[in-house]
Amino acid sequence: MNGVTKLCCSAFIYLSTLSPIVSASNCDNQADNELEKLYCQIITQNTKHQLPSLLDFRKNTEQMQRLLIKRDAKKLGLSLPAKKQDSSKAKPARPQRENQSSLTTNQPKSRKTEPKGEVQNTNSRRLSSCRLNKAYINCATTRFTLQTNKPNSSLHNTALSAANTLLFSNNKNSDTQYLNQSYLTYIDKMMLIGLGDSTMSYTKFHKLFTQNKQNRHQFSQRFNELYELLKKEKQSMAIRTRYNDQYPASIKQCMKVNNKLIICDNVQQNWIYISSKH
Template identity: 25%
Template structure:
């Protein structure tokens, strides 16, 4: 067999394995968010996403945040999940470094050195990444802010839980924390 024949054989076998893996993903997808995850992965944009099992363990809001960028690069829209009552920002106003809602106020959180972060607040699967970042931050200075830009409007924001709102314009993430926290 020629070298070209071997290369074609390997490519065919690999594409078959990838196709089978994508079929397995779609076959196991139960929600629209899981189906979108499979689409994103099958189109080669899933490099930064967790494994399918880990993805399914996240609630729909976190799944939407994980998929927003890679799906956007593919021109795919992330489905709107049912948000709990605290997920509504319709009655809120973005006021620069503050988000004002009728029942709650959120203030923009500054970057913090790891010594001030609570590791218990991070998920178990994030612990490994956190440890690596912690090692890096020991030697790197942490600025409270790296620029003065702020989100343009609340359409870029998602309520993670009653105490945290995250805004994302693809280039920057902003974390707003409840003033009552």
């Protein structure tokens, strides 16, 4: 195992201790519908799949779930189940990206009373004038640039030192506000140690907190332990600028958090774009 792979894997092995994992062996017992049963068949028969966890898979609309497993199902000769009749009328569709409805942006506070589906539409309007061009997102007079992993030589001289810690502020805000603020702190800290291409999505960040029912102090401590592990390994291991050459497929996979930051993800991968003005 080379240094790049080891750095990437060890961090996520550590993260796996924060939340329960649905393995291929017990996946079928967890499946609630035909699409989830097919998902379980795929991960059982193809151990090299790149599908999200069952828990993340469930966060997508039925249409997105079908897109996620369509290719793997075809390779294995498996057929997708028939679409539900009038499923779109039975209940409002959940946003394709959990973090779009949860991560606080600079939208008016009145959004609290809006249905979840409206949040995504509002964000889409905020990015409607923006154009995605792989490593750049151009919005009117502002350009946002994709963040990558950086060599240690380009970091601040204290970035990998013991003085740089990742601790979340334990204020009296609601859990949602706490997680929103903590996630932005996490993103900033990952940028500081040059791991712009190695961040987790807000969906996973939120899941790690809620599934374990951790108190805020425990949650902060576990992430600080992870951060220390990443700093230590980055000091001694080589790292690639990017782990693959993929980009967001559409601006609809992105959300503008503030005037400095746009975050995109497709469940499996996270992309961070920072304004060149900042």
